[in-house]
Amino acid sequence: MRLCNLYHATSRKNTESILREGLKRGHPSNWNGMCMQDMLYLAVNPETARNYVETSDTYQGEGIDVFRIDAEKLDQNQIGYDWNNRCEYEDDINSVSYNADIPAEFIKIANESASGGTIHDFFGTDWYERIMEVFHCENAFARE
Secondary structure, eight states: OOOOEEEEEEEGGGHHHHHHHOBOTTSOOSSTTOSOTTOEEEESSHHHHHHHHHTSSSOOSSOEEEEEEEGGGSOGGGEEEOTTSOOSSGGGOOEEEEOSOBOGGGEEEOOSOOOOOOGGGGTTSHHHHHHHHHHHHHHHHHHO
């Protein structure tokens, strides 16, 4: 099964270095209180990625660029549940964590508006099953 695209957004001041060097883990977080600091976060649609930047603790209105990443090029073993975005329903899952750097050649500018995109667009992939397993375990634990 062909995977869909994932999206990452950033303040425009970071665009040139990302297109040149790729997305690198280990940068300071844009949010206070992130529980997983050394991860990259990828949204399942561009609107969600843009919204994460607009509402972050560090965004100062300098413009936003959205990047499209071909999920098929990513290592599925490095994709996981985004613990910072705990969801009540499967349909609410709109981002994933990625525990590896993403090379520049996997990244394209995607400032065009593309709507839709939920975790279900990745149904049938190994990492969809892994994310859903964590999601269901977390919800079962919360109900106890």
